[in-house]
Amino acid sequence: MILNFSTSARISSLKSVISGSMFVRMCPVLLLGAAALFVPACGTSYSYAYGDGSGGYPYDWKVLLKGDSLDAWKVFPSDTKGDAAATWTAKNNLLFCSGTPAGYIATVSEFTNFELELEWCFDPSKGAGNSGVLLRVQQKDEIWPKSMEAQLQSRHAGDIWNIGDFPAKVDPARTQGRHTIRMGECAEAPLGVWNRYRIVMNGGRLEMYVNGELQNVATDVAVLPGRIALQSEGSYIMFRNIRVRELGNATKGAAEAGK
Structure with missing residues (x-):
């Protein structure tokens, strides 16, 4: 019999399971019975160059999630009934988000030109999910802060949302209001499989890649230092292998340079 757990109970159970399991390549989805048996139903659909996030990255990359620590991050809203861990939890190089309340977790450091x-x-037992990666987030914390959003909503990863009239140019043929849809076919893996985002923000140019496929470009983006943030937006979601490296002042992105 499948038991229904609250989000906080589910995360608590997952923590105990992960601590003694081989949870590296799979995404947890269900807990069965009173013994909270782990059912691995998610896998990785592509090769990730630097493993499970525990180390071994090139020297110029900064790993933003290590072990159980959230020292590189700050949660907003900061007081979730006195317990920010009710929304965001780190365990064994994995970041869990319950999806409630609405908010985000942002880097303490600011970045201007970077590759992320x-x-x-997403949990396939819950169906399609929603979240986003906020770029060059400005200092006023609010829902939602002025930034450029790389969409994570299921089947819409690669879309751009402009939050707070962030100065930028996008393709008008693919844009309605603040929303710019991706330029090609959906590159996401099936629900429940790990996906990879590569985002290059260099000078005034933004490039977004999903599982290696270029999905969107913005130009003349305001060159402002800002934080990187992950949204809590109503869906249970997990993150891993979060890393960033700062770039020079060159304005050409990878696609523009023909790389």
Whole structure:
């Protein structure tokens, strides 16, 4: 019999399971019975160059999630009934988000020109999910802060949302209001499989890649230092292999340079 757990109970159970399991390549989805048996139903659909996030990255990359620590991050809203861990939890190089309340977890450090890589996975037992990666987030914390959003909503990863009239140019043929849809076919893996985002924000140019496929470009983006944030937006979601490296002042992105 499948038991229904509250989000906080489910995360608590997952923590105990992960601590003694081989949870590296799979995404947890169900807990069965009173013994909380782990059912691995998610896998990785592509090869990730630097493993499970525990180390071994090139020297110029900064790993933003290590072990059980959230020292590189700050949660907003900061007081979730006195317990920010009710929304965001780190365990064994994995970041869990319950999806409630609405908010985000942002880097303490600011970045201007950077390359960001991360992986995400939604719980397939819950259906399609929603979240986003906020870029060059400005200092006023609110829902939602002025930034450029790389969409994570299921089947819409690669879309751009402009939050707070962030100065930028996008393709008008693919844009309605603040929303710019991706330029090609959906590159996401099936629900429940880990996906990879590669985001290059260099000078005024933004490039977004999903599982290696270029999905969107913005130009003349305001060159402002800002934080990187992950949204809590109503869906249980997990992240891993979150890393960033700062770039020089060159304005050409990878696609523009023909790389």
